[in-house]
Amino acid sequence: MTAYTFPQTIQGMNDQESDAYRRLLTKLQRKAIRNRIRTAYYDGKNQLKDIGYSLPPVAKDIEMVVGWPRKTVEALANRVVLDGITTQDGSELSRLVLDLMDANDLKQTAENAHTDALVHSCSFVATFQGNTSMGEPEAVIQEFPADCATGTWNRRTHGLSEALMFDVDDDGYTTQVLGGYLMLPNVMLSYSNDGGSWRVTERVPHEGRIHCELIAYMPDSKRPFGRSRIDRTVMSLTDSAVRTFLRSEIQAELYSVPPRYILGADEELFTDENGNHIPRWKVMLDQLLIIPKSNNGDQQMPQVGQFAQYSFEPHAAQLRQTALMFAAATNVPPDAMGVLTSNPSSAEAIDKAVKELCLAAESCQRRFAPAWERTIMTAQQLAGTDGAVQVRTQWRNPATPSRAAAADAAVKLVGAGILPPDSDVTYDMLDLSDEQRRTLRMEARRNQARAYLANLANNNQESTGGEAHVSTAAEPTSQPEASTGNPAQ
Template sequence: MAEAMEVLGKLEDRLRIRQPDLQELNERFEGVNKLRQLGVAIPEELKSFTVVLNWARVVVDAIEHRLDLSGFRMPGAEAADTSLWQVWQYNNMDERQGFVHTDALALGTSFACVGTNEDDKDSPLITVESPLEMTVRRDPRTHRVTEAARFYDADDSGTAQRATLYLPNETRWLKRERGQWVNELEPDLHGLGAVPVVPFVNRHRTTRLRDSVLEGASEMADVIPIADSASRAITNTQLLQETLVAPARGVLGATKGDFVGSDGKPLTAWETYFGAVWAMANKDAKTFQFDAADMKNIETIVNMYARLASGVSHLPVEYFGLTTNNPPSAEGYRAGETRLVKTAERKQTAFGNSWEAVMRLVIRFRDGKWSEDARRMEALWRDAGTPTVSMVADAVSKYFAAGLVDWETAQEDIGRSPEMIRRMKERREKESEAALSFGVQQASEVVNEYPVGSSVPVSE
């Protein structure tokens, strides 16, 4: 017990160190952050004009939209494993996989946990956890997770009041009492031999493995300072719209009494300024006007920032609102997404390894033993590119006609789920059996009508 409490304390300290940075990144993604150093150029009463360009979320969403799992294939199998896909569907992972990918891309790390399902032992539970609540430690030699903890149910001070401690052979549920962690439930001595928590790390590097706290990096990091600069430019535009866009007007030699309404009462300064017609009886008064400010230079600056953001994020510049008079053709547009597609494919490789580890744990919880074949499991992803439906169908049909792929692989390439492929295969088999049965019946009728040795009439 004392050793477990010591491990929990170290993990809590580890999470506390990371939380400020993670919280700031999370606010960046949600678009609730404030521009830094805003008070230098803009007074406090004008901060309501602030505009924040959330290009950070654009970067994350553009990659996450291309990360869709379509199944898991065991070694030696011709098609995706339908039993694993049933567990996937049971846990609503079609939706929740996006939670994992988004947090990993935005915050650098996210987590998935596997546990026993008391309601359905054939479908172990898969939960996704926030890096704001969970942290892990790894073995410095094997890099495997040796311990993990989730801290949640925070009070008004923001301090977590409950925790779940994951160790290789036991799981503990704890609560905080008088500042100390105590067991809330009896520990689960599962003897699994592995921590049932899988981290998803974005932009992993060997250098970061030496750091006991830092794992992963945010995809937003490079674009954040550029987005801030563009946001300040747009904010300045907001202020200029109120002050310099309309021509400034003035009058010399007039008195306050010269500005009166139809009722004979003096007009206020703003009513006078925004009046449609300036006319007065004072022959000594002289009016003048300043030219309006040209806003095109700000547009040029924002476009420059959009191109810079495109360069560091690998996204086409159109993602940041910059369009051209002559839009590219479909082929040209896809060519412009080459770097984005390659980035998404790299994420598929890294995140695919983590999802395979999750499904190995699923098999262990379901079958009660580790599967050696599962070590060579393959995660199947949908195409990260943006081809049209007709292009995909045409390419797959040509591969199938040339014998380069089998029927089931062709269905996977089109993007059909394992369950749909299974149903299609069953229908194909039933149709083949029905056709074969019909052919045998027809042949039998012919033999019965025209016995051996008799002449079969031939139609003219």
């Protein structure tokens, strides 16, 4: 995997900015090797680690890929899904904010950031002022993996105080550094390659927190930048599985061929007519083994025998054991690794592994949510949105319950009066998308308007009906008085 070549100096920086740049660049390069190794494991491009005696030399030329590291990352990443955003007071988001999130493809950006964080232990999400004349949105939300970005963690503000990021172009074969950004407590610098020399192209002052957030997996006080999901245990077990697959692949041709032996054979029996040695594999795979009779009558005929046929079971047993150890380390069910066992995982074992994954996903949601909420608030401010609203993130249920089970639980809580039917909590339980939530709110407002108009109509009808009733009651009393003019009647 090709390493990035970052510039060592940037023209146009003052002494303080240059010191910060060199310090952060040294930190980035120090972590680059481990980041490349984890990326190689995730992409299935890790090199074979031979322990010296278990594999023949020819095995080094065989490319064997075991996708367990990608499986352990995707198993958790698929349960940490940012489903949308909503306001903290329950009001509807403005169309400008929704358009801003759609223009930045927030859900896909979040998915990329979460996957990079699980691979490298962290990723970085920065917010910039957009150039609308170039077709950009008013605020740009961009994600940077840890192999081309780093920062300094401030324990007092629980955020980044400095950040260094590079725009790179990596197609898997060649890499190119296009530009970068240096964010300091009071200024943000943009730099690029101008005619062979790197120089500052833009300097934007700001106040408060820098416009960059850290997405870290399993951080703590000693390691605020988190830990990689592809840790040393995962890499070691993956190497063991690769060696097991290679040994079984090399010996696969021997499983169907019974090993034979010949006693008292002359070396000439294993040479062709030109005097060259017949390859061992050809002798072993010959279905008909012909031994010519010796001209020397005193010499005994060679004796041919057969050993017990090779078995694949030792390799399969070792692979099953490795898969079980991998499952215990990553909380991924053993069946998900594609290893068949004589006793498949029970429902209780699978449920226990899924619960562990759900707990890890809930922990990720709790840690990732504040960073995304601050990012969205910063994007509103940079876009010049009037009255930026406080938002909260909506996450898909990591347990992924069925629609029927989720609906049944919601109906019971609504029926018991614990939840209102049109609450965001109810919508969260039903795992409704942003579009579905907006549609339901529009229909609710439409029904409320219809009910209000119907109520006005009923009140007006009752009022009109009451007046007609009074006039009708007065008419019979007036007619007899008009007809009393005839005394005889």
